[in-house]
Amino acid sequence: MKSTIQVSGQVISIFTKQKEEFISLTDIAKHKNPEATGLVISHWLSTKFTIEFMGLWEQMFNPNFNVTEFSNIKNEAGSNGFVLSSKQWIEKTNANGIVSTAGRYGGTFAHKDIAFEFASWISASFKLYLIKEFQRLKEEEHSDLKLEWNVQRTLAKVNYQIHADAIKENLIPKTLSGKQIGFVYANEADLLNMALFGVTAKQWKELNPREVGNVRDSATLEQLVVLSNLESVNALLIHQGLPQHKRLVQLNLVAISQMKSLVNNIQLKKLKDGTALQTKPEKL
Known part of the structure; x- marks a missing residue:
């Protein structure tokens, strides 16, 4: 997922990789020299302080970091004619804190920790504005996710009420006792369980006694x-007068279709904090 922020009139690109934000060093470098961004990044990378910082970051977060090559680069840093490009750093040390992408919208990106350090080298004020704009972006994204989640919760409550009303109006005779009415609701709830999970509530409990x-x-x-x-959907089918066994078949088809669509839904993935591979409903 890509997004942008504007810092001191400069558009800065950001993309997310494995739940971590990477900020464009190329865009940040334009603040210093828009005609030679690669050279600006290379000059920063070639300083001994930067190399030590980058090496420490990689050793903390990258188990595949080539420490031997890092030591060689660190020993060379500061010598006459020493120059280090982002591509050389990545290839020699197997670093993953910096990423180089090709193409029209490519460039050099770095993990936010590293990007903020680069921005500090460019300009202290630019770094402060960058951090503030980045925080604002994350707050907006969090607010959007909260809104989506609240909308989904509201829809769930509305759908539940629609479902309950349909059962009450079409499936519950007025002569039934409270216990019998509860059985009707439970029976319809299990119809949905069967359509989606392939088991009733009781069957699931028997299969998972420790849960x-x-x-x-x-x-x-x-x-x-x-x-x-x-x-x-079940409320609509009830109003149409379909018997339960026919509704079960229709609901199962709907469940399978929607699960296939939702498993790869980007917006839904934002709401999750990283769960295991999702299961699909059983076909009846």
């Missing part, structure tokens, strides 16, 4: 989204 909660408590985010949608 706390129920089948829905253990559901993935994708499954919860689909479950909310199934409530709305």
Whole structure:
């Protein structure tokens, strides 16, 4: 995912790699010399202080960092004619804190820790503005995710009410007792469980005796989204007068289709903090 911020009139590109933000050193370097960004980055990389900082960062976060090559580069740093490019640094040390990409929108990107250090070398004020704009961007993204999550929660409540009303209006005779009415609701809830998870609540509990909660408590985010949608679909099918066994087939098809779509949904992935590979509903 790519985004941009504007710092002192300069557009700075940012992309996310394995949940970490990488900021364009090429764009930052334009603040100093827009005609020779590669040279600016190389001059910074060639200083002994930068090499020590980069080496420390890689040793902290990169288990595949080539420490031997780093030591050789560190010993050469400061000597006459010593020049180090980002490409040489990456190839020699197997560094991953800096990334070089080709193409029209390519350039040299670095992990935010490293990018802030580079910005400090460019200009102390530029670094401060960069940090402030980066923080503002992250706050906006967090606010957007919160809004999306709240909207989803609201939709889930609405769908639940629609589902409950459809059951009440079409499936519950007025002569039933409170216990019998509860059974009808539970039966319809298990219809959705069967369509999505392939088991009833009771069957899931028998299969997972040590698990706390129920089948829905253990559901993935994708499954919860689909479950909310199934409530709305089932309400429509109930109003249409379809018998339960036919509704089960339709709901199962909807569940399979929606799970396939949601597993690779980018917006939904933002809401997750890194979960295991999601399972798809069983085909009945």
